[in-house]
Amino acid sequence: MENFPNYFDPQVLARLEGLSLRARRIVEGYVAGLHRSPYHGFSIEFAEHREYAPGDDLRYLDWKVFGRTDKFYLKQFEEETNLVCSLLLDTSESMAYRGPAAAMSKLDYARCAAAALAYLVLQQQDSVGLATFDHQIRATVRPGSSPSHWKELVRVMEESSPGRETALGPIFHELAERTRRRGVVIVLSDLFDEVDAMLAGLKHFRHRWHDVILFHVLDPAELDFPFDEVTRFRGLEGWAEVVVEPRALRRAYLEQFDRYLRRLQQGCRLAQIDYVLLRTDRSLALALAGYLTSRLKRSRQWAERTVAKAEDVCGSVSVFRPTAEWHESG
Helix, strand or coil: CCCCCCCCCHHHHHHHCCCCCCCCCCCCCCCEEEEEEEEEECCCEEEEEEECCCCCCHHHECHHHHHHHCCCEEEEEEEEECCEEEEEEECCHHHHCCCCCCCCCHHHHHHHHHHHHHHHHHHCCCEEEEEEECCCEEEEEEEECCCCHHHHHHHHHHHCCCCCCCCHHHHHHHHHHHCCCCCEEEEEECCCCCHHHHHHHHHHHHHCCCEEEEEEEECHHHHHCCCCCCEEECCCCCCCCEEECHHHHHHHHHHHHHHHHHHHHHHHHHCCCEEEEEECCCCHHHHHHHHHHHHHHHHHHHHHHHHHHHHHHHCCCCCCCCCHHHHHHC
């Protein structure tokens, strides 16, 4: 793939290469790939049992269950299918902010993250699409999986300029209605909007069985409020300028911002939405690699619990295993 210096950071991809963006929940897809599917076949992972019916393939009889119950049950499996990933990039005016300690604006940082994630998804031969938005949807790229598709995604991100106010709740509802195929939805935004409205929109994705990942992109100045001298704050997204003594309001600001973060994080936890805070003064490579490694670990733990539950139901000791001769004589 051709390099785009502004958004394709080789150090980011060097740290992330080899990590799978594996969906925790069941996703639909086009071809056999790396992800659990609701379509039952006999190809990959054990899912559940069903009672034997005449004509079923005897190779999938579970003899452990027969030894315990004297009844014939077949193992059903889950296919692993292609992942469909939707990247939702906030391009509202507040995303243009860059504080004194940050090397890039929130939007540029989010673009880097989106480009790196898109590259990884395409490298594992999955599909990725894109939508940019502020108070309305500005641009979309349909999901695709070809090598050239990444260049189109980056081109659209490069051409998306901030400058309007945001309306996250309605946007999330609209995009949830548009995104019919179950998959992974990745949101990259500073999330400066009403918490209840945002969570309602995000829950709409979950209602449609999407796996949702929320990357909360914030400048360190927004988190730490490091200002000491009398400062002129320029309002974004329609707010007026104001000159204040920062030390007089630092405590109140930090307390209110902390309440906002806790409400948002709690809402995501209750809705089973992955929440990841990205500070624009921190290594993007480390942040993404840390999250994806944790996600892969949780996916493996889920698989181990599923296997343990199946063994508990079916029994862990095989009473006998019939031979090929037994099949022929039976």
